[in-house]
Amino acid sequence: MSDTREPGHSGRLSTLSAAWVIARRDFVAILFSRAFFFFLLGPLFPVLVGILAGSVGQRVQQTAQSPEIGLVMAETEARRILAAREVLAARLGDAVPRMTLVHALAEGEDYEPRSALEGRAANIAAILSGTAEAPQLTGPRTRIESWRGPVAMVAAQAQAGELAPWPEVRLETTTSSSATERRGRLTTAQGAQTLLFLLTMMLAGMVLSNLVEEKGNKIIEVLAAAIPMEAVFMGKLFAMLGVSLVGIATWGATVGAVLLAGSSVLPTLTTPAVGWPMLVALGVVYFATAYLLLGSVFLAVGSLATTVREVQTLSMPVTMVQLLVFFLASYAMTQPGTAIEYFALIFPFSAPFAMLARAAQDPALLPHVPAVLAQCAWVLLLVRLGSALFRKRVMKSGPARVKKPRRSLFRRKAGAKV
Amino acid sequence: MTGNAPLRESAAQGGVSPDPARPLAIEARGLIKSFDGTRAVDGVDLSVPEGAVYGILGPNGAGKTTTLRMVLGIIDPDAGVRRILGHDRPHEVAHAIGYLPEERGLYPAMKAVEAIAFLGALRGLPLKEGRRRGRELLERHGLGHAADRQIRQLSKGMAQQVQILGTLVHRPRLVIFDEPFSGLDALNQGRLEAMMRDLAAQGTTVIFSTHVIAHAERLCDEVAIIAGGKVPFAGSVDVARDRIPAQVRLETRAREGAWRAALPEDARREGRFWYFPLPESGIEPLLRALIEGEAGILSLSIERAGLHDAFVAIAGEAAARAMGQDGPEETGS
Numbered sequence: 001m002s003d004t005r006e007p008g009h010s011g012r013l014s015t016l017s018a019a020w021v022i023a024r025r026d027f028v029a030i031l032f033s034r035a036f037f038f039f040l041l042g043p044l045f046p047v048l049v050g051i052l053a054g055s056v057g058q059r060v061q062q063t064a065q066s067p068e069i070g071l072v073m074a075e076t077e078a079r080r081i082l083a084a085r086e087v088l089a090a091r092l093g094d095a096v097p098r099m100t101l102v103h104a105l106a107e108g109e110d111y112e113p114r115s116a117l118e119g120r121a122a123n124i125a126a127i128l129s130g131t132a133e134a135p136q137l138t139g140p141r142t143r144i145e146s147w148r149g150p151v152a153m154v155a156a157q158a159q160a161g162e163l164a165p166w167p168e169v170r171l172e173t174t175t176s177s178s179a180t181e182r183r184g185r186l187t188t189a190q191g192a193q194t195l196l197f198l199l200t201m202m203l204a205g206m207v208l209s210n211l212v213e214e215k216g217n218k219i220i221e222v223l224a225a226a227i228p229m230e231a232v233f234m235g236k237l238f239a240m241l242g243v244s245l246v247g248i249a250t251w252g253a254t255v256g257a258v259l260l261a262g263s264s265v266l267p268t269l270t271t272p273a274v275g276w277p278m279l280v281a282l283g284v285v286y287f288a289t290a291y292l293l294l295g296s297v298f299l300a301v302g303s304l305a306t307t308v309r310e311v312q313t314l315s316m317p318v319t320m321v322q323l324l325v326f327f328l329a330s331y332a333m334t335q336p337g338t339a340i341e342y343f344a345l346i347f348p349f350s351a352p353f354a355m356l357a358r359a360a361q362d363p364a365l366l367p368h369v370p371a372v373l374a375q376c377a378w379v380l381l382l383v384r385l386g387s388a389l390f391r392k393r394v395m396k397s398g399p400a401r402v403k404k405p406r407r408s409l410f411r412r413k414a415g416a417k418v
Numbered sequence: 419m420t421g422n423a424p425l426r427e428s429a430a431q432g433g434v435s436p437d438p439a440r441p442l443a444i445e446a447r448g449l450i451k452s453f454d455g456t457r458a459v460d461g462v463d464l465s466v467p468e469g470a471v472y473g474i475l476g477p478n479g480a481g482k483t484t485t486l487r488m489v490l491g492i493i494d495p496d497a498g499v500r501r502i503l504g505h506d507r508p509h510e511v512a513h514a515i516g517y518l519p520e521e522r523g524l525y526p527a528m529k530a531v532e533a534i535a536f537l538g539a540l541r542g543l544p545l546k547e548g549r550r551r552g553r554e555l556l557e558r559h560g561l562g563h564a565a566d567r568q569i570r571q572l573s574k575g576m577a578q579q580v581q582i583l584g585t586l587v588h589r590p591r592l593v594i595f596d597e598p599f600s601g602l603d604a605l606n607q608g609r610l611e612a613m614m615r616d617l618a619a620q621g622t623t624v625i626f627s628t629h630v631i632a633h634a635e636r637l638c639d640e641v642a643i644i645a646g647g648k649v650p651f652a653g654s655v656d657v658a659r660d661r662i663p664a665q666v667r668l669e670t671r672a673r674e675g676a677w678r679a680a681l682p683e684d685a686r687r688e689g690r691f692w693y694f695p696l697p698e699s700g701i702e703p704l705l706r707a708l709i710e711g712e713a714g715i716l717s718l719s720i721e722r723a724g725l726h727d728a729f730v731a732i733a734g735e736a737a738a739r740a741m742g743q744d745g746p747e748e749t750g751s
Contacts, residue, residue: 012513013542021539029527218523224492225517226540228509391493 015234018227022235026210027242036243039206040250067125069137069147070102072116077131078104084132084157088150091166096150102127113138132158182361184270189333189360191269192279193353196287197326200352201319203244204294207302210236229387237295237383241288248287272360282359282368289375290352294322296379300386304393322349329353336361345371348378442501443468443592443623444489449498451484458484460647461498466625466640468591471618473634474627475729476644482627483520485644486596490517503592513542516590520597520627522581526570530556530580533569537584548587555583559609575606582610586617593617595626599633611637635725645733655725662723662731663695669716670708677711680704696720 013021030036071078078101089096102116102124113127117139126139126147135155137144214220214236223232272279297318305311325347332344332354344354355371444466451459459481466472476482488495491508503511524533534555535548543551556565561579569577578601585593595614599607614624614637628634634641635655642652651658669690670677685694697704701720708715 012510013540017542018540021536025525025536029525033527218519218521219525220523221487221492221519221521222517222523222537223540225487225490225515225519226509226512226537 013227013231015228015231018231019234019238021227022223022232023239023242026236026239030210030239030243031246040247042202043251066098067123067143068098068100069151070116070124070127071099072103072111072113072127072129073105073131074107075101075104080132080158081128081154085154088154088157096154097147099128099154100124181270185273185361186333188269188272188279189357190330192272192283192360193326193329193333193357196283196290196353196356199244199248199287200290200294201322203240203247204291204298206243207236207240207295207298210240224391229391230383233296233299233383233387233390236299237292237379240295241291244287244291245284273363274359274365278365279356279359283356285368285372286352286356289372289379290349292379293348293352293375293382294318296382296386300382300389303386303390325350326353329357333357333361346374348375351375440467441504442466443470444500444502444625446485446489446500447498449485449488449495449500451481451488451493451495457647459488459495462644462647462649464489464642464649464652466623468623469618469621470623470639471614471637472623472625473638473641474625474644475629475631475634475641475725476627476733477629480644481647482644483596486517486594486625486627490515490594512540513588514591516541516585516588516593518582518585518593518595518598520600522578522601524569524577524581524584526568528569529566530561530569530572531565533580534584534587537581538587541588541590543588551587552583555587556580559583575602578602579606582613590622592623593625595624597628598626599628599630607633631724631726631729641725643729643733651728651732658728658732659723659725662727663698664723665721666692666694666696666701666704667717667719667721668692668694668708668713669718671714671716672712675711675713677708677713680707680711680713690716 071081073081082099082101085096085099103111105111111129113129113136116127117124125143126137128135128137128151130136132155135151137147137151139147214223220232274282298315301314301318302311305314328340328347329344329350330353332338332341332350335341341354344350345358351371352375355368359368442465444464446462446464449459449462449464450457462481462485464474464485474482474485484493487493488498489500489502489508491502499506500508502508503514505511508515525536528536531549531552534552535543535545538548538551539545553562553565556562559579561576561583564572564576564580569580572580582595582598585595598610602610611633614626617624624637626633626637638655640652640654641658642649643658651661668681670692681692682694682697685692687693705715705718
């Protein structure tokens with residue numbers, strides 16, 4: 001508010017002060033509403049569903065995985081084979097298939113290996129019979145062909161009895177190869193970009209419902225009479241941005257706490273080119289610009305709609321276009337130095353995503369300054385356009401329009417016979 | 419006031435020119451606004467003197483709200499100029515204006531006192547001061563008990579009163595009410611009328627639009643009549659009423675006689691009474707002729723035309739009929 005007026009008296013508000021009045025009201029109203037609590041819980045549901053689906057999938061996988069070879073042979077032979085398998089597994093790990101004794105043959109017993117495969121609930125995928133000198137593998141073609149080599153190796157080991165001397169390999173470690181680092185940074189960039197996109201899409205829609213609610217409350221005319229429409233739009237955008245940042249901070253803190261509690265699940269992402277603190281800072285800045293850009297488009301859309309249904313219909317094309325823009329930014333990330341990358345960096349709606357990806361891959365910070373400034377200019381332009389559209393389209397009154405009769409393809413001609 | 423002169427020239431339409439010495443709160447010339455090819459306002463001129471209670475009369479859809487929205491800068495006119503409290507840009511003087519729109523609206527989850535403070539803040543009043551004044555206003559108008567209740571918990575009439583108080587909390591120099599009486603019961607309509615008179619007494623300019631002529635007749639110094647997006651009359655209520663000659667009501671003992679020749683041709687008889695416009699020559703020659711003609715006068719009264727009659731004459735029967743169909747408040751207060 002203006003500082004020049006007498007205390008206790010009203011004075012002219014600048015556009016920024018007016019925007020502040022709106023932003024403060026919206027921010028407080030949303031933050032202390034029940035809806036915000038559910039909004040905060042919102043991402044919990046997909047996470048819970050994901051965990052549930054993951055654990056079910058894991059159980060299914062556990063049941064289905066680890067196929068084993070069943071041994072059907074004399075017990076002494078089976079012990080030789082199993083001992084040889086243990087020796088090799090210690091060196092080769094999972095490359096050696098698991099084996100278990102299914103049926104120990106008595107002397108002179110005739111046993112059909114196929115019958116051991118039928119009706120078994122266990123993970124017996126093939127049957128090894130015969131002896132170490134003449135092993136026989138019975139099972140589906142793809143399976144026995146892939147196990148042919150390892151089984152022969154186990155049988156050879158069983159025959160030899162002792163482990164042949166293996167030469168020691170000297171290891172020299174490096175932090176990373178340039179190829180690994182480039183690839184890692186690309187993954188980091190991709191992750192940052194995807195997170196930015198998901199947050200933007202999830203949160204920018206809130207602006208829409210806020211404006212529609214305002215129109216429903218019919219308070220919009222009171223606002224429009226008192227302050228410039230640009231201030232109303234700016235106030236709403238920044239209030240929702242503030243609410244979004246509170247939400248992100250809450251979710252971020254929660255995720256951070258969970259990750260710290262179970263550090264084993266901490267994803268191992270390559271350090272971005274600008275470093276993690278700077279990437280996070282730039283992420284916040286680019287989230288703000290992406291959010292404001294998309295939010296201002298949604299506000300313009302919201303100004304055209306009067307019902308939630310209309311909002312959904314009108315916002316769908318915006319969402320689809322934004323998805324395309326995200327794909328563009330993702331693709332541009334893999335094409336450094338090309339015209340596509342430059343276009344993605346300049347085009348206002350893809351620029352925040354493309355620039356964040358660049359921050360993960362390129363240590364230069366200077367290009368981010370003009371990029372952020374350009375995006376701010378676009379926000380101002382879009383807010384102005386949106387508010388002009390709003391003034392033009394929404395504040396209508398006056399005599400009811402007389403509908404002109406429309407020509408209809410299916411209209412029956414006068415006097416036509418039924 | 420800055421630069422009023424160029425707009426003053428065609429101030430009155432069918433009324434009287436505003437006093438050039440009196441500053442104008444609102445000046446509008448040739449305002450035009452169309453929506454989707456339909457002309458809602460078609461060349462409206464307005465001159466509202468500061469400190470006046472000014473009524474804008476017209477049926478629903480006549481262009482009252484659109485005119486007010488243009489004056490307030492909510493929408494821009496397609497053509498024409500407007501000046502409010504001496505400024506071409508209404509938002510520059512928003513802190514000195516109070517506006518109650520026709521479609522009332524408050525945030526349902528807000529407390530009454532917060533709603534008033536917020537409306538004040540929109541006009542530049544600090545929130546703290548707005549809350550203090552809000553409580554004061556609510557107490558003064560018998561709504562103190564509702565100060566901390568949410569708007570959604572109030573009746574429609576109470577919420578409307580809260581919004582009216584919010585319109586006034588920053589002590590504006592000019593208050594514009596769009597159809598302020600609709601939605602209020604007779605008691606609250608009376609209170610609002612009293613509030614408007616108080617505001618005017620304190621020097622505040624009050625403008626309100628209405629389709630109920632009775633309110634305008636009781637409150638207004640000047641009116642503008644809007645019909646079909648045009649203003650066929652703007653001026654003082656007296657001038658509007660004077661447009662219609664006074665009506666004479668005569669009751670005589672004699673039914674026939676030489677005195678009948680003294681009555682104008684358009685005199686009509688209803689029972690024992692005769693009704694006719696007051697002759698231009700005045701009442702004395704008529705009285706003399708009636709006495710000499712032995713009419714046996716039982717009663718004679720001269721009734722000045724009401725604003726409703728003036729409105730019918732100025733805006734036309736069609737507009738008057740339209741106003742008659744506008745709703746139950748028509749007969750109220």
